[in-house]
Amino acid sequence: MSEKNRDAKRTARERIAAEREKQKAAEKRRRTLIVGGSVVCVLALAAVIGVIAANAGKDKGSGKSAGPVVAPSGAQGKDSLAIPVGKDDAGTTITVWEDFRCPACKSFETVYRPAIHELTDTGKARVEYHLVRLIDGNLHGTGSLRAANAAACAQDAGKFREYHDVLFENQPSETDDAYGDNARLIELAGKVDGLDTPAFRACVNDGKHDNWVNKSQAAFAAGKFSGTPTVLVNGKNIYQDQSMTPDKLKQLVESGGRG
Numbered sequence: 001m002s003e004k005n006r007d008a009k010r011t012a013r014e015r016i017a018a019e020r021e022k023q024k025a026a027e028k029r030r031r032t033l034i035v036g037g038s039v040v041c042v043l044a045l046a047a048v049i050g051v052i053a054a055n056a057g058k059d060k061g062s063g064k065s066a067g068p069v070v071a072p073s074g075a076q077g078k079d080s081l082a083i084p085v086g087k088d089d090a091g092t093t094i095t096v097w098e099d100f101r102c103p104a105c106k107s108f109e110t111v112y113r114p115a116i117h118e119l120t121d122t123g124k125a126r127v128e129y130h131l132v133r134l135i136d137g138n139l140h141g142t143g144s145l146r147a148a149n150a151a152a153c154a155q156d157a158g159k160f161r162e163y164h165d166v167l168f169e170n171q172p173s174e175t176d177d178a179y180g181d182n183a184r185l186i187e188l189a190g191k192v193d194g195l196d197t198p199a200f201r202a203c204v205n206d207g208k209h210d211n212w213v214n215k216s217q218a219a220f221a222a223g224k225f226s227g228t229p230t231v232l233v234n235g236k237n238i239y240q241d242q243s244m245t246p247d248k249l250k251q252l253v254e255s256g257g258r259g
Helices: 003-059 103-121 134-139 143-156 160-169 182-189 198-206 210-222 246-254
Strands: 083-085 092-098 125-131 230-233
Touching: 083 143, 083 160, 092 103, 092 246, 103 125, 103 160, 103 246, 125 143, 125 210, 134 143, 143 160, 143 182, 143 198, 143 210, 160 182, 182 198, 230 246
Parallel strands: 092 125
Antiparallel strands: 083 125, 092 230
């Protein structure tokens, strides 16, 4: 084979190799664009769903009814909307906005409850619980309202913390409005010693604190909080801190909320 022919074949092989590399690069760019486009679509869809849910919460499941606003026994704070747990002279206040139908609230309770109980039992912190009915508005139903009213009835009986914990431990799926049934809420009261009494049953069935829950929901909306749970330590939103842990929460409380 002549030198000229060898050069021609070498040049042809180089051209083929270069074309293959070009095709590989083009295919890689195409895959990147497809994946990137999919991520943007998912994010955009999530944003749309979030807006729809937020707007639905404003207009549906309002639970508004005529009648007086009756705060539960011992409620404190502005408009008596906070149910306190712990000693009044504790150095740090933890404010919690929760919905008994909210799965994220249950997750928070499952992870942080032992730390919060320790902090309140030792007098290092007090918790102010604000009960809302956000999920009723987003997914329809009355379970958030009914459960919050029942928890307020438990506060009247001096059993709020115990019943609050039982409600989260037995929380139905978010789309299951099981807590809209007063009979179920009364059944769960049987898990708390001394709570299932005629007075408690009447309070639950009469919706004694319904308008108090509605007022708490209005305060939540006015506060422009992003969702439940909202957890504040001396006014600082610690639930948005993705590095937060129960141990870090205890350290924050012990430092007087200056972490």
